[in-house]
Amino acid sequence: MPLYLQLLHTAFATELSVLTPIVLLLLVVGFATSFLQAALQIEDATFALLPKTIAMIFITLSGGLGLLGGLQRLATHFIQYAPELVHRAWS
Numbered sequence: 001m002p003l004y005l006q007l008l009h010t011a012f013a014t015e016l017s018v019l020t021p022i023v024l025l026l027l028v029v030g031f032a033t034s035f036l037q038a039a040l041q042i043e044d045a046t047f048a049l050l051p052k053t054i055a056m057i058f059i060t061l062s063g064g065l066g067l068l069g070g071l072q073r074l075a076t077h078f079i080q081y082a083p084e085l086v087h088r089a090w091s
Contacts (some may be wrong), residue, residue, distance in 0.1 A: 003081060003088070010077060018070035022059055029055045 002010075028055070033051045058063060 003084060007081060007085075012073045013034060014070050018064075018067050018078060021065045022067065025059065025065070026052060026055055 029051050031050055037047060063069075
């Protein structure tokens with residue numbers, strides 16, 4: 001497999017592994033909020049938005065639940081192979 005395809009595969013795998021916990025957390029918060037709204041028959045739009053906003057603030061303050069470390073490893077991987085990609089014949 002060519003190097004550029006390996007790097008593309010690594011980028012997609014890193015993206016998936018980094019974003020999955022964030023999306024799952026927001027999904028759980030959204031379902032819990034929706035369930036609570038349905039159970040208590042609350043129709044306020046602010047009630048639906050506030051828990052998700054608080055969850056996003058928590059994710060941001062905690063460093064993205066590993067987001068920064070994953071992106072740092074990806075950047076290090078790309079920088080490591082940059083000279084080989086630059087000097088490669090693309091034809």
